[in-house]
Amino acid sequence: MAFFSRNDDNPLPKDDRGAGSFNQYKYNLLPSNARVVLRLADSNPHQEELEKVVDNGEQNLETAISRRSIEDERTDAPMVIRLFAGSRVTGIVGTVPRGLESVVDEALSRLDKRGQKVRIPARIAKTRSGLRVELLMGQTR
Secondary structure (H helix, E strand, O other): OOOOOOOOOOOOOHHHOOEOOHHHEOOOOOEOOOOOOEEOEOOHHHHHHHHHHHHOOOOOEEEEOOOOOHHHHHHOOOOEEEEEEOOEEOOOOEEOOOOOHHHHHHHHHHHHHOOOOOOOEEEEEEEOOEEEEEEOHHHHO
């Protein structure tokens, strides 16, 4: 998985910029296979929240994302992610890497059109840099 960043203007540390690539998606932003994942960016400030989820042993994690408003699009606001962990919604756990918001929006739209819950499955991975959230995009096919 390659880090998605086209310039060095990104204020986030290199190990917290998230990961994903358009190369993992077909022309209509459909994941090319069931193993496609998208690692969230900006998780360093949310390590305590992620530790709570891990400590509670939650296994079936899903995103709690609202579609981007026109104002968010206009100001190019980051797409923040929260998780459904058991019966509660967590605080913010990260953001979608810059430039890949359309992939997440399309997955949410695809789920909605099918009449399924508009939630992307997720997991928490332990890395050298701390805990990171990975969205299981391939499961939205």
